[in-house]
Amino acid sequence: MAHKEIKTHVSEDKKKALAELIKLSKENNTILLASIKNLPAKQFQQICKKLRGQAIVKVTKKTIALMALESIGKPGSQKLKDYVKEDVAIIFSKLDAFKLSGLLSQNKSRAKAKTGQAVNEEVAIEPGPTDLVPGPIISQLTGLGLKFAIADGKIELKERKVILKPGQIVSDAAADIMSKLDIKPVSVGFEPIAAYDSQEDKVFEDIKIDKDKILGDFKHLYSKSLAFAVKIAYPCKDTISYLIGKAGMHEKALSKLIEDSVKAEVFTDSPKPQTQQGFEENQIQGGQ
Secondary structure, eight states, X not given: OOOOOOOOOOOHHHHHHHHHHHHHHHHOSEEEEEEOTTOOHHHHHHHHHHHTTTOEEEOOOHHHHHHHHHHHOOHHHHHHGXXXXXXXXXXXXXXXXXXXXXXXXXXXEEEOOOTTOBOSSOEEEOOEEOSOOSSTHHHHHHHTTOOEEEETTEEEEOSOEEEEOTTOBOOHHHHHHHHHTTOOOEEEXXXXXXXXXXXXXXXXXXXXXXXXXXXXXXXXXXXXXHHHHHHTTOOSTTTHHHHHHHHHHHHHHHHHHHXXXXXXXXXXXXXXXXXXXHHHHHHHHHHO
16 A cells, blocks of 8 residues: 655745745855844844844744755754754854854843843942832832932932842842833843854854953953063063153152262261360360
């Protein structure tokens, strides 16, 4: 008895989406997977708009994304399939993976924190007047340990208070207070997961690039190396002005030291002034 061939139905929309992904993968050098979990729709649209002309963003079903990568047929592209998860955007670009990751880093924005969300940085409430009026919010402020007073019918915060440390989960009270004070402690955007370079047929992991942090680290290291170079008197264009200034300070210190030493020698060699008794004794001895 012959077995009937089972055919799966693929909708025209899915076929069209798959064909588009395959076309984009052939036209671009980089395929980057980025997490869009907890990314509000408004920020998503804003980032896509800013990337226009440099990258193309697509969000599709996991099965279609896997089929598109499968169609490339290279070993590297097959490795990228392991990183295809839910809430992931596929970004196509002619930029290399690290430039594209840096571009995503530059296009992040601040957003309000939601209950149950973890923060990546310290969140503090600064002192000063607010537009909050006394009411149920009083218990929330007290619960968070905030010190306040009522001035002209409005709540005035008296002291700076850290309400969340890096890694802590946002509570209902903290989320509500931050929302009312328009505090946006969360940086949202596309979070790079992994990228495929079609020219090298290679997958790059850990490609998150924080440009501001990297620049800050470079500045810190430069200041430390500059101080060390000046300390050991290493001459170069970056240290010469400091070395000349340092030499000038030493010259002044040595000059003063020599001047004080000369004064001390002159004082030691000069005859001691006679007292009245000594003068009279000399006169008596001279008379004898």
